[in-house]
Amino acid sequence: MRLELEKRAEQSRLMVVVSPLIAIGLTLIAGAILFAALGHDPVRALTVYFIEPVTAAWSLQELFVKATPLVIIAVGLSVCYLSNTWNIGAEGQFTVGAIAGSWVALSLNSWDSPLLLPLILIAGTLGGMAWGAIPALLKTRFNANEILTSLMLVYVAQFLLDYLVRGPWRDPAGYNFPESELFSAAATMPLLIEGGRLHIGAIFALVVVVAGAVLLAGTLKGFEIRVIGQAPRAGQFAGFSRTQMVVFAFLLSGGLAGLAGISEVAGPIGQLRPTISPGYGFAAIIVAFLGRLNPIAILFAGLLLALSYLGGEAAQVSLGISDKTTKVFQGMLLLFVLSCDTLILYKIRLLPPRRRAETVDQGAGE
Amino acid sequence: MTGVEAVLLTIVTASTPLLLAALGELVVERSGVLNLGVEGMMIVGAVAGFAIAYATGSAVLGVLAAAIGGAALSLVFAVPVLLLATNQYATGLALTLFGLGLSGMIGEGFVGTPGIRLDPIAIPALSELPFVGRLVFGQDVLVYFAFFMVAAVAWFLFRSRWGLVLRAVGDNHTSAHALGYSVVRVRFLAVMFGGAMAGLGGGYLSLVYTPQWVEGMTAGRGWIALALVVFASWLPLRALIGAYLFGSIMILQFHAQAAEIDVPAQFMSMLPYLATIVVLVIISRDATRIRLNTPACLGRPFVPDR
Numbered sequence: 001m002r003l004e005l006e007k008r009a010e011q012s013r014l015m016v017v018v019s020p021l022i023a024i025g026l027t028l029i030a031g032a033i034l035f036a037a038l039g040h041d042p043v044r045a046l047t048v049y050f051i052e053p054v055t056a057a058w059s060l061q062e063l064f065v066k067a068t069p070l071v072i073i074a075v076g077l078s079v080c081y082l083s084n085t086w087n088i089g090a091e092g093q094f095t096v097g098a099i100a101g102s103w104v105a106l107s108l109n110s111w112d113s114p115l116l117l118p119l120i121l122i123a124g125t126l127g128g129m130a131w132g133a134i135p136a137l138l139k140t141r142f143n144a145n146e147i148l149t150s151l152m153l154v155y156v157a158q159f160l161l162d163y164l165v166r167g168p169w170r171d172p173a174g175y176n177f178p179e180s181e182l183f184s185a186a187a188t189m190p191l192l193i194e195g196g197r198l199h200i201g202a203i204f205a206l207v208v209v210v211a212g213a214v215l216l217a218g219t220l221k222g223f224e225i226r227v228i229g230q231a232p233r234a235g236q237f238a239g240f241s242r243t244q245m246v247v248f249a250f251l252l253s254g255g256l257a258g259l260a261g262i263s264e265v266a267g268p269i270g271q272l273r274p275t276i277s278p279g280y281g282f283a284a285i286i287v288a289f290l291g292r293l294n295p296i297a298i299l300f301a302g303l304l305l306a307l308s309y310l311g312g313e314a315a316q317v318s319l320g321i322s323d324k325t326t327k328v329f330q331g332m333l334l335l336f337v338l339s340c341d342t343l344i345l346y347k348i349r350l351l352p353p354r355r356r357a358e359t360v361d362q363g364a365g366e
Numbered sequence: 367m368t369g370v371e372a373v374l375l376t377i378v379t380a381s382t383p384l385l386l387a388a389l390g391e392l393v394v395e396r397s398g399v400l401n402l403g404v405e406g407m408m409i410v411g412a413v414a415g416f417a418i419a420y421a422t423g424s425a426v427l428g429v430l431a432a433a434i435g436g437a438a439l440s441l442v443f444a445v446p447v448l449l450l451a452t453n454q455y456a457t458g459l460a461l462t463l464f465g466l467g468l469s470g471m472i473g474e475g476f477v478g479t480p481g482i483r484l485d486p487i488a489i490p491a492l493s494e495l496p497f498v499g500r501l502v503f504g505q506d507v508l509v510y511f512a513f514f515m516v517a518a519v520a521w522f523l524f525r526s527r528w529g530l531v532l533r534a535v536g537d538n539h540t541s542a543h544a545l546g547y548s549v550v551r552v553r554f555l556a557v558m559f560g561g562a563m564a565g566l567g568g569g570y571l572s573l574v575y576t577p578q579w580v581e582g583m584t585a586g587r588g589w590i591a592l593a594l595v596v597f598a599s600w601l602p603l604r605a606l607i608g609a610y611l612f613g614s615i616m617i618l619q620f621h622a623q624a625a626e627i628d629v630p631a632q633f634m635s636m637l638p639y640l641a642t643i644v645v646l647v648i649i650s651r652d653a654t655r656i657r658l659n660t661p662a663c664l665g666r667p668f669v670p671d672r
Binding site for chain 1: 402446456465466470474586589592593630632636639642643646650653656669
């Protein structure tokens with residue numbers, strides 16, 4: 001069999017909506033095969049993975065807790081990728097945001113004021129922006145590839161965090177555990193539901209989604225982002241600056257990743273630890289693409305990826321399946337999403353081996 | 367063994383995986399494809415090498431498995447990118463995420479298990495020479511293979527007909543297609559070669575560098591290999607120089623710790639990543655030079671017309 005792509009005259013509107021759904025379906029099928037290969041009943045495993053976590057009130061709450069950082073980061077990344085700027089170091093900006101916010105929280109831990117939390121959140125956002133500014137400046141000043149520099153800075157940020165919680169910021173009363181002091185009540189994110197885990201970060205996520213949607217769909221800046229991403233020369237003639245766009249995209253996505261980072265530390269975690277993220281910064285890349293770089297769709301994509309984290313935990317507890325399968329699922333999902341995106345621009349034809357191709361003209365296969 | 371000799375030996379061990387992976391990616395990029403999945407292919411090579419060596423007791427079979435594992439994983443990238451014309455950046459990234467997850471899943475049972483080590487070849491008499499003996503004549507087979515591949519890749523790219531075709535595909539895929547070369551086939555083979563080399567680099571880590579399995583043990587080496595290709599301006603000999611430069615920086619931290627230099631370990635561990643950034647900045651400053659050396663079709667999807 002031979003596969004041939006035929007360019008569509010214009011983007012398929014149907015496929016814009018359907019292709020992510022096909023991708024999800026293919027991921028589930030591949031997942032079922034994976035579980036069967038590991039010796040589990042695939043239907044039971046998929047149920048535990050993707051259905052059971054959304055059947056209890058506490059786990060629904062947990063779903064939103066996990067989706068919060070993913071959505072906040074992914075909206076920022078969507079602006080990057082739309083403008084053809086490749087920030088893949090959100091995990092590092094998340095970490096430095098958490099460090100910067102924690103610095104304020106730990107220095108002012110005895111200050112009982114309603115102003116403390118806003119100050120912490122601003123510091124976190126600025127920290128993420130600063131970390132994002134580095135690859136942007138290296139790109140615009142020295143032409144250094146932003147993919148590699150932003151990724152390298154993830155490792156640097158993680159070592160910095162590790163140093164701080166094991167060294168100067170370790171809680172002296174913490175029995176030598178590598179943890180900072182617990183944040184005071186004034187430095188902690190208020191909960192939305194008494195006694196639960198859902199915090200006001202979820203509201204931030206909704207605000208970010210709406211703001212992102214307005215920015216991209218309703219402003220000149222949003223138009224500029226798209227033009228520079230899709231037709232850089234046209235952008236140049238329109239007077240849009242590519243350099244400024246790189247800086248803008250990195251500051252925005254870095255700042256949002258920083259906000260997500262500090263919201264985690266001042267929220268569900270409550271202190272600084274050597275590991276503060278199960279790879280949210282990377283999973284958010286998948287969220288951004290699954291959401292077709294559209295903030296509203298990113299909200300749903302974020303919930304799905306959050307579900308994969310919960311499902312991984314549930315499958316480990318009740319079926320003894322390694323929670324490492326979560327990352328396999330996430331990787332497969334992104335691969336399928338990207339592959340199915342081809343359907344938007346192309347029709348895919350399956351042809352018999354090259355010989356008499358002209359006799360075959362069956363309609364577009366899948 | 368003198369202190370200097372010990373340092374030089376560890377530098378060779380740290381540099382070889384970088385060199386193997388970078389040489390593979392260099393050929394891939396020369397064909398016009400940017401595969402950001404090097405890290406993922408390396409780590410799958412590492413776990414495949416460890417697992418097969420452990421199961422069979424043969425490190426040599428482990429090495430083969432590492433290459434096959436890396437090449438097999440590269441297909442996960444090659445099919446969407448070459449047949450479905452997907453975005454190369456995003457697909458490469460997906461491959462890395464998938465590879466890291468897959469290796470973690472496969473390797474979970476091996477954590478803490480002592481591995482099988484690929485022994486050095488001791489050439490009789492020569493390897494007992496003072497100073498240069500172990501360094502030059504007492505390495506494992508992959509070290510020699512990596513050096514051989516520097517020459518082989520250089521010969522292939524610049525002295526062979528198929529190397530010319532590969533570079534033509536990378537520099538102008540439309541013309542190469544019009545001349546009757548199958549762009550997709552050439553790129554498929556290049557990507558698989560890159561996968562096998564990255565897999566070998568990963569296998570080197572789990573069979574020689576530290577013969578054990580640790581999740582995420584590649585620790586960004588795949589990304590450093592990608593930076594190395596830029597550093598090398600897509601030339602094999604410069605990749606050799608770059609790999610040994612970065613290998614030296616990676617090993618510096620351990621010797622600094624041993625020498626009890628008073629810098630926190632975490633800052634020493636940052637060094638290879640910071641050095642990568644610094645080197646990228648220095649090498650990229652001359653934008654014209656980068657543009658002249660970069661394969662012209664790098665990262666651009668190709669859809670053949672009929």
